[in-house]
Amino acid sequence: MSRLKGVAERDTRVGFRAERRDFGASVPQGLLKAARKSGQLNLSGRSLSEVPQCVWRINVDIPEEANQNLSFSATERWWEQTDLTKLIISNNKLKSLTDDLRLLPALTVLDIHDNQLTSLPSAIRELENLQKLNVSHNKLQILPEEITNLRNLKGLYLQHNELTCIPEGFEQLFNLEDLDISNNRLTTVPASFSSLSSLVRLNLSSNQLKSLPAEISGMKRLKHLDCNSNLLEAVPPEMANMESLELLYLRRNKLRFLPEFPSCRLLKELHVGENQIEILGPEHLKHLNSILVLDLRDNKLKSVPDEITLLQSLERLDLSNNDISSLPCSLGKLHLKFLAIEGNPLRTIRREIINKGTQEVLKYLRSKIKDDGPSQSDSLETAMTLPSESRVNVHAIITLKILDYSDKQTTLIPDEVFDAVKSNSITSVNFSKNQLCEIPKRIVELKEMVSDVNLGFNKLSFISLELCTLQKLTFLDLRNNFLNSLPEEMELLIRLQTINLSFNRFRILPEVLYHIPTLETILISNNQVGSVDPQKMKAMENLITLDLQNNDLLQIPPELGNCVNLRTLLLDGNPFRVPRAAILMKGTAAILEYLRDRIPT
Structure with a gap:
């Protein structure tokens, strides 16, 4: 009867009363029976305004079948059934959760996204086995400090809430690998975040951040950092030392300069579209040896340096909606699969070539490299404008x-x-x-x-x-x-x-x-x-x-x-x-x- 361990101390009537059925009609008995076998219960999309008591007490009370004196086979003895480890109650109408949450101490996954929760109960601290918590798309304004007790948590999803700050002690979640706090109202990121040494993915997009702490560079395992749609005017130079970083999203901010990344040798995607960047220089490109995607759309760039050829791995380049009047012919040497240059005042490439797509533009640029003198250049122009x-x-x-x-x-x-x-x-x-x-x-x-x-x-x-x-x-x-x-x-x-x-x-x-x-x-x-x-x-x-x-x-x-x-x-x-x-x-x-x-x- 290991499943009752720790719960009996809190409830002296365990095993001696029938299952309460005040909300049982919301959850079919067959679903509860299956959950006792599998350890998983999915109540998503049932228009629940509160969690039925029979759910909280699924591992505490005697099952309905036992109360009806139904026989159990060797594989169905209720006292040997599996503890609930996964509970999904997303897409309902829940406004709160009760402290009865503590009656499910074996939970490893709790998914309550898309509800109307304004807070989480302090009893959440007792879910010490929890590895994934999804509370996204709710109305949370604060997180309880007790959440920092969930030391086994690997995935925490808080996006689309109304959070304005992160509780003290958050850095104690040292096993956290995936953290999404996007679409909230954060104005700062605690410097203590640097202690989240296991973090691989961090999403801070769509907040009100004006800066990032230099300590963020301490996340040595971080591969994916999303800071889209904030108010950033710069990124700390220390970020250049994040050796594991592979994907960096900085779209829709107020950046005026492209950061340099001398130590980010693994960086594969850099998205800095919709900023106010005016200059793209060789110093910005020389360390991007592994870059596959470079998004510079909707900035104020006036030129692209010849050193763009340093990006030999580059596959996708977006330069659309800038102030670029000409492209370096050396760009044609890259093996691009996608090149976007629409919305620039280009004078050296005819519109009909641009309309034909990436490969035609690259071929045109390559052909211009071969032009040794005016005569060949003139003949190329003639080739493009032969009479109809x-x-x-x-x-x-x-x-x-x-x-x-x-x-x-x-x-x-x-x-x-x-x-x-x-x-x-x-x-x-x-x-x-x-x-x-x-x-x-x-x-x-x-x-x-x-x-x-x-x-x-x-x-x-x-x-x-x-x-x-x-x-x-x-x-x-x-x-x-x-x-x-x-x-x-x-x-x-x-x-x-x-x-x-x-x-x-x-x-x-x-x-x-x-x-x-x-x-x-x-x-x-x-x-x-x-x-x-x-x-x-x-x-x-x-x-x-x-x-x-x-x-x-x-x-x-x-x-x-x-x-x-x-x-x-x-x-x-x-x-x-x-x-x-x-x-x-x-x-x-x-x-x-x-x-x-x-x-x-």
Whole structure:
């Protein structure tokens, strides 16, 4: 009878009275019986205004079955049943919890998010085995000091409350690995936080912080620090010594200078968009050896240094909405998968090149590196502006490696277009803005060389197998056509990273896409997609961007929250009711967290 140990001291009537049933109707007896076997009880979304007494006393009182003199098999003897270790009472209408909480001393997980709690009972100190406590999306204004007694706590989730301060002694939670205090009213972070030496993830976003304590650098294991949406004007220079830091979010603050990170050799993502940064210098870049994502959008940058080439690992660079008038040609040497430069007063790159996307911009910049003198520069400009009556832009084939026959409103691509390639090696094909009803069969002749194909704004209703032979294809644009399916043979596109299927007639996400493991970006907005398979989506480990805007999704499967690799998930314009618009506005991380919290246990 180990499950009664420690509780009997507090309740002298243990085992000698029937289970109280004043609130029993709220919890089916079958659910309680199952909880005694599994040690887990989920009462989420039952409109409870208070926790039924039978829940608090589940390991104290004799079960209903025993009171009815029902026989128990060897495996069902109630006194040998499992102590409750996991209790979920989220998404209810609870305004308070009673001190009866102490009757569940074996709890390791307590999830009470999305209620109306204004405080926590002092008895919470007796849940010494607790490892995860989720009190997010409540109305807490203060935390009881007793919470610092939970020395085994590893995950503490306090986001979306009304907290203005952190209690004294918080640093005693030395086993804490994941702490989320985002969307509160904090104005300071205690210097004692540095004692949280096990902390791996810290979310301080959407508070009112004007500064961070220098002592924060003492968190030697911290990998993920989110300080988005605060009032920070600078970050302490000591942060440069946080050797374990991998993800740093500083969006929507008041930073005027980009921090330097000489010791942060593992830093993979740096997000400093929507600040007031004016200068990006070599000193800011030289130590970012491992950086994969650099977000500098919506600042006041006027230039990008040639030293940007130091970031050889960089995959995603966002420079949109700054004051940049020109880009260094050396930028073309980077192996970027995503480059955003919209909203800048660029004078050196024509709008039509920018509109063609990342790879076209990089190719253009690389081509400018090769320009040794005015004559070649002039010829390149000529190649970009040949008169419209010229049927084939041979110069673009030779110089930019592009086979461009776009915006001709033709129903067939003439043979002379393919003939013009001759022995030249091209990497891009642009047949967009025509009237093509099928893909030209001669495209198969380019299968050994082409990596980018643009067939957008045509009248394609099916994809021919010739396209599936382009095994070097990494980027495929099929937007604004009449497509409602894709052939299974597209599995052969073993290098495909980006596919744009927007403005077509798809009713489901094409099955073949789940079987292309290299896919990083799927754009399928403005279709009629009614469902996605979250299990198959989770298996797509490289998928970073999924655009499902303006489709017919009536519900979003909670399991989609397990797709933790997604950095951009766009769901606006669908008829589902949850997540609410307020959640969607908070961005991908908030959406995924919301969905994960609603996965049935």
